[in-house]
Amino acid sequence: MDLLLWRHAEAVDGSPDHARELTQRGHKQARRMAAWLAENKPKHLRVLVSPTLRTRQTASAFADDFEIVSSLGPDGGVADILAATGWPDASGAALVVGHQPALGRLAALLLSGQEADWTIKKGALWWFTNRVRDDETQTVLRAVIPAELL
Template structure:
């Protein structure tokens, strides 16, 4: 399984609620650039799951109009919520893109790649591409790519 953890792009600081915060002009450009990089590498059967926050939905929409909003991926979701939504490690699909938030995505990456309870920092619109594999009877998580919007 491929699990892509994609943080939403830059969003406005203020809105009527946290979930209503929309992307800024800079954020839209960040999301479009990363989506362009990602689109050329994703298989056709990839599933995109987004938090219900406006900023994550807008980020996901730059990649595809075929995405699902998953309430359990809202801000402050747990690592287990994210892993359950994606079906880690066998996957609900061969490739799952989670469009979500910090510090949750940093917690997921730290647990999978470092067996740690820390939260690793991830820039807005950045992503980690993690692959599950079995080696000598053990499930492993392997980093395939780490991307920052300023590198595309």
């Protein structure tokens, strides 16, 4: 399975939190990452998105067809992402467009074996895959792409 974690692009400050829109820079970040994803995406990719406006706007730069998952909102956690995606046992690939701190905490868990407060920058993508070697499931980090490098 492939698991792609895409933190929403830069959004305006303010409240209510769920209605915050992307800034002009955020739209540019989303378009650049979407172009990269279009060129490099894995086959059979499901796109799962937090219900907030900023995540939906980020995802919309890449796909018209995505699933809004309420548990992926700003208050969601690592267990919510794992449940929504089926990692590591589901087939195909899942792209989660979500929030800190859950995305960073999941990245830490996948790479170090325990949750920690790691930061995924706004607009950045982390791509994981898994494989089985000697009856052991291993996590492989395929890519980390900050939006400003695209």
